[in-house]
Amino acid sequence: MTTADPDLSAALPVDPAVLEHLSARLAERAGQEQLLDVATRTVDSPVGPLLLAATERGLVRIAFEREGFDTVLETVATKVSPRILRAPARLDGAARELEEYFAGRRRGFDLPLDHALSRGFRLEVQEFLPSIGYGSTLSYGQVAAQVGNPRASRAVGTACATNPLPIVIPCHRVLRGDGSPGGYVGGTDAKTTLLTLERTA
Amino acid sequence: MREPFEQAVARHGPAVMRVCRAVLLDPADAEDAWSETFLSALRAWPELPASTNVEAWLVRVAQRRAIDVIRRRSRAPLPVESLPEWASTAGGPGADEGLWSEVAALPEKQRLAVAYHYLGGLPHAETAELTGSTPAAVRRAAADGVAALRRGLAGHPAPSRALSPEGADR
DSSP states (O other): OOOOOHHHHHTSOOOHHHHHHHHHHHHHHHHHTTOOSEEEEEEOOTTOOEEEEEOSSSEEEEEEGGGOHHHHHHHHHHHTOSOEEEOGGGGHHHHHHHHHHHTTOOSSOOOOBOOTTOOHHHHHHHHHGGGSOTTOOEEHHHHHHHTTOTTOHHHHHHHHHTOSSBTTBOGGGEEOTTSOOOOOTTOHHHHHHHHHHHHHO | OOSOHHHHHHHHHHHHHHHHHHHHOSHHHHHHHHHHHHHHHHHHGGGSOTTOOHHHHHHHHHHHHHHHHHHHHHHSSSOGGGSOSSOOOTTOTTOOOTTHHHHHHSOHHHHHHIIIIIITOOOHHHHHHHHTSOHHHHHHHHHHHHHHHHHHHHTOSOOSSOOOHHHHHO
């Protein structure tokens, strides 16, 4: 299979602004025709750029840049649907609440969530985490005990590490037994930033 | 296909737009065909086999959508409600138009052969099928078309890249 001629293509410019506009229109029409299964956008934050993805049911994935946005979307495509388009307007609500959270003006999230990327014990743990209040923390062992499986602190660690909705599902509020932060999907620095924000806001 | 569709739009959007514009010439028509192409593609996307050459497949979809646009255009010339609501900079004064006016000046056979083969990356045999021609005639038309464009490029003020002679024979 031959591919397009790069030299000839370079001599025939396509206005990127027009393509951007058309892509936005495409997402709009796809939404009207029930063809937009996953809407995405990125937002800036004190812990770096975040990728947000939502289905019709709600927010399904929040990703840190270090996870690799393309890799994250490939997983969403495989596990949810490959009908994924950038559609910032669909995520205005999530973007606004995150902005308020990072500004210290919001202590809890009021967003519909889609737990399609989690199941079993991990999902159980992730559903428990929002009950750890803003600014407070628990250890992995304490969370294990709270979900009725006191010897499962290692599995709690895995549930936190694989949390598809970090920040909104506050796995950053779960620390090691000795009070040190422990690992975090967004990196230890991001975890410290979030904990400091919640202590001082 | 398990590739996120938005990655396909980002990767192949420019090439599909070049094909649409080279086939239809009018920028607004090209934008319509581009939109219809990606909407059809999105509909078919989950069922598309993973081994598909996505760009070639999109170019074939674009060819059908371009024909739809031509049919619509001949039935209802200048439908006011389908005009884009933003100001297109295409063709405007000062816009870098590259070789687009040279493409528009090509005879239709050469223009379509250049569009599907050089801009869309389809083999001559497939271009022949899409344009109702023969592979040999398409090969000749594409070569003549590219030669004419290269002459145009020589007289063009500030080309971003020169057309290489090898580019014509691939």
